[in-house]
Amino acid sequence: MTYGHRHTGPRPRPARAAVVLGGLLALLCAACTGGSGGTRQPGQDEQTAEGPIVVASGLDVTGSGSVRQQLIEEWNRLHAGSEAEQAKLVELPGAADQQRSQLLGALQSGSARYDVVNLDITWIPEFAEAGLISPLTVAETGTAADDERDFIRQVHATTVWKDRSYARPFNTDVGLLYYRPDLLTRADIAVDKQPNANWTWDQLYASVKTLGLNPVRSEDLSGWTSQLERYEGLTVNTVEAFADAGVELTDSEGTYSSSKGELKKGLDTLLDRVGRGRVQPAAIRSHETKSLTDFAEGRAVFLRHWPYAYGALEDLMDPEEYAVNRLPGKAVLGGQNLAVTSVTGDSPRAGNARALITFLTSRESERCLLDAGFAATRASVYGSTAKPCWPRVAAALRPAGDAPKAAATGEGAPQGQGPEARAAYIRLLGAALTEAVQRPRTPYYGAFTQVLQTHVHALLAAQRPDTAEAAGRLDKDLRDVFAGR
Template sequence: MSRRPGRVRRAASAALLSLLLVAGCDTGGAEDAGGGQPAASGAAEVPGEIVLASGRDVTGRGGIRQQLITEWNRQQEAKGVAYRARLVELPGSADQQRSQLLGALQSGSAEYDVVNLDVTWVPEFAAAGLVQPLPDRLVDEDVIKSVAETARWGGKLYAAPFNSDVGLLFYRRDYLTSAGVTRPDLGKDAGWPVVQQLIGVLDAARNRLPAAYAKGWTSQLDASYEGLTVNGVEAFASAADGFSLTDKEGRYAGSVAELQAGLDELRNRTQAAYTLPDAVHSDEADTLTDFAAGRTAFLRHWPYAYRTLHQSLSAEQLGVAPLPGKAVLGGQNLAVARGSQRTAAALQLVAFLTGKESERCLLDAGFAATRVSAYEDGALTCTTAKPAGQAAASPTGERTDRMPRDGNGRPAYARGTLLPALENAVQRPRTPLYGAFSQTFAGQLARLQGGTPPSDAQLAADLDRQLKRALPSH
């Protein structure tokens, strides 16, 4: 099977993804989770706009993030408060957005009051003094413990978890049924050997599958961005339970033996016999496109794919399970810029956006919520967006939200699959030098994708040496 050129793949992926993604729900009301006059601060507050800089909202144009900000503004207006919030979506990839935020905050060229940081950026922005320490009350016991840990650095709270993320395994139930699998639902403890065995069954029954089917599974293995790093960390963490590449101070903590075990696990997962060849050039959009088109039966992806894929696949066709082994934690956290002239008002906005009802709204819209109550509190509902469980409709009346929901209006997989996955997820290395780590790590792992890859022993030794150069070590 020939590989499609990168630009053509990206364009095709973007086109199909834009058709799959749907906008969030309409705005209604919401409880006051931090509105009203800001608390007094050390310096006089400057009335005006609170500018929140963020990456793209995966729930679509006019999505749930904007709806929550619109609701906060409505509440401020009703109380006669002179503050309004405005969302600025940054263009480009995550790496480009990070560079934009770093440049803007370091130079003071952009008047951002609140910044939505990827969880891996928090140590870097905190150590550089670009964001302010926050009051501990913003992250209480309701926040999922593993998620709460992403918001701290050096013993201080620098951010409030806004929306989380975790690796999940999506799969085609209908393909497994067509191949003769009598129990096409993966259990919660299904490991990679089970997945690989099922791929073998699918390949043997290829004549009973759609012509589009090419290989068993795909993931984001492109080394030019964060995808290969994420897959690599998941494999390394799965190979040695409790293993971390950095300690709590951000120093390199690996060993050649541990790296070799991780490389062996990654090599096993990405064997050519199981993996779509295009995976080595694929990002999230590419893999989502390939899976939705039926080219693969298994897909490693993030929670937003649950809603997106259900726009074209039914509940009978699509299944989702915890990722075998360890899954990486992702997501974004809200931080207050050091140079903000509206710190107290910005804190009020952050408290609202990360409060219980807002988190329930984020969950209903397709994000992974950061609070346990969003998953388990039956009395908690979202009134900011269209009532949970009601499908959004296009101007022509066509139903556009086909995501299965439970009796309380949550995504059907939220309590049984998504919440446990978040609770058991592992973090990527926490270090102010994360960018250097990721570039080094992915650059070495990419050698596995070449025509003459090195042995695990050789690559482990090289990786150990390079990581010691990129990060401080003991």
């Protein structure tokens, strides 16, 4: 596998599948605040290098024993003799759009002292344009440059806005295809579980047709499911369909670059993908938790989901009941990046904050994130010479998955797919990340995703969808959004 470099069977078990899949982070973004330049915040001149270094982050979706908190504690152990270098993790409540609003308000007003912020990758342009986070120096030569180039190229690109890097990749995400070999085999459909046996959408559609599914009755088996509720999951699915159709909405600096004709092509691709007889009818009301439960309980044979679902399924299903592969066509990147706030970046605390980020995104720390259920951001973590997770962090983590392990104990409890399958999964995850695509890069992302969700969800719900008319309305609104109007 080649990584880029960047210089800058048994029936489903409903009772088990009903385990609460909590702690999910919806990837919603509310209306954005644009603007450029930064303002000096209250108390900036008085800052000193005293601890703790405060890291603001959303909740840990993996349910793995809070790997982020464990990494902070490992840093504190390594710097036990220095009060100025101690760190503290503050987890923000609410969904992602609420967290974004909290961070914007706190950083613009100076009401909370955050030194490091863990930002959704789609927020980087907005926070950079508003002057709320500090650019990071990217080494061109030497050991530091080699370390920087170890980040997967597509993932590292999410830290960049207008040719400057504002963060370091912490954990990433990419769409994957989960499927039910047991149900396919029962229908006499040959299943190749090798991770290099990539599905195409046509093959998936053919399997759905062979299964003879009846999507009119939602209680019956349905072909595939995804997250088509009116939230960020719908944006992700739409952008993936647009990318498969060759439709790009913006250039690298957030300028609108599409047209009514291009949008129609993208919308037609999406409608073909989620048409009657293919997608589970309930998908239009599904988010991450609902779609994962439908898959585990046998109401869908195929599922588009994120990497953490691999660990979650260990709690819900027997090893032979599920498998994972690359998503057909294009897959969208997700994840979070660590940035130093502008207030701290201009203070004596900056050096300690940047050193903490370097530790949290190190090869060892990234391996801990992967072991916990996140997707790691470094190419080396997916190779045969990957450094192991910090020993004390590894000992504190329970196996990945967002359903409690205590709910899957005793005779007959799932045991996971084993080390060989796990190694194959890690290889395919690394390969998927190298070819993933980004959502539009813009300081107005919050407004963009709201507009896209509104138009697309209405189209999916229409009895007789007219993609030409929908494309015309969407084109007009997107031109306004990306112009900041």
